[in-house]
Amino acid sequence: MSVDTSRHLPPAAVVELRAVTRTFPRARSAPVHALRGVDLHVAPGEVVVLMGPSGCGKSTLLQIVGGLDRADSGEVLVAGVDLCAATEAALDRFRQRHVGVMLQNDNLLSTATAAEQVALQLLARGWAWRAAAGEADRLLGQVGLAERSTHRPADLSGGEQQRVALARAMAGVPALVLADEPTGELDSGTTDEMLRLIVAANERHGSTFLIATHDPQLASIATRVVHLRDGMVV
Numbered sequence: 001m002s003v004d005t006s007r008h009l010p011p012a013a014v015v016e017l018r019a020v021t022r023t024f025p026r027a028r029s030a031p032v033h034a035l036r037g038v039d040l041h042v043a044p045g046e047v048v049v050l051m052g053p054s055g056c057g058k059s060t061l062l063q064i065v066g067g068l069d070r071a072d073s074g075e076v077l078v079a080g081v082d083l084c085a086a087t088e089a090a091l092d093r094f095r096q097r098h099v100g101v102m103l104q105n106d107n108l109l110s111t112a113t114a115a116e117q118v119a120l121q122l123l124a125r126g127w128a129w130r131a132a133a134g135e136a137d138r139l140l141g142q143v144g145l146a147e148r149s150t151h152r153p154a155d156l157s158g159g160e161q162q163r164v165a166l167a168r169a170m171a172g173v174p175a176l177v178l179a180d181e182p183t184g185e186l187d188s189g190t191t192d193e194m195l196r197l198i199v200a201a202n203e204r205h206g207s208t209f210l211i212a213t214h215d216p217q218l219a220s221i222a223t224r225v226v227h228l229r230d231g232m233v234v
Contacts (some may be wrong), residue, residue, distance in 0.1 A: 014043065048222065065083075101177070102169045118140060119132040179210070191215070
């Protein structure tokens with residue numbers, strides 16, 4: 001019997017978590033309770049920053065919201081999809097259509113140029129190659145990399161690589177962009193530039209951002225800061 005994953009959110013929510021738990025068992029020690037009954041509501045267009053110490057559950061929460069991991073219990077509703085009920089095929093479609101991802105040490109393809117990194121994401125979203133190539137150049141221009149589009153990651157600075165990652169995350173205008181420590185390896189000046197670009201992308205495209213970080217600087221661009229501790233919102 002097929003599972004209906006078309007459950008829609010109320011219009012005022014892109015992300016709705018209700019009593020979400022996630023526990024990781026360990027063979028020789030006590031299990032890790034990464035999330036302990038988390039409730040979270042994120043409205044369209046928000047920039048929500050998740051803050052808290054290492055091990056508080058920030059990255060686990062992003063993995064669950066992005067459909068990369070499953071909650072043990074509770075409700076996870078994102079961009080109109082019930083992720084707890086979704087099949088693996090439905091989760092693949094959900095990620096392709098609705099989610100962009102930025103990581104601290106982004107795994108850009110070592111052999112692909114900046115333009116190809118972005119264009120390949122658009123191909124995964126169903127774009128034709130010529131249109132994807134043109135859109136990739138446009139997005140790289142928006143993050144100040146028009147002159148670097150043919151460069152590969154080894155020829156780009158850390159800040160430039162993160163700008164490529166942002167352009168790739170915005171490819172196809174996803175409903176939600178998930179960013180895990182997007183400024184963790186950047187100096188203060190480059191961090192300021194990255195924050196400016198995230199705000200510009202949010203305002204230009206209307207995509208919602210959910211950002212996990214230790215960096216208090218990111219609170220300056222947030223519409224809301226959510227603090228996590230020991231797997232709970234505090």
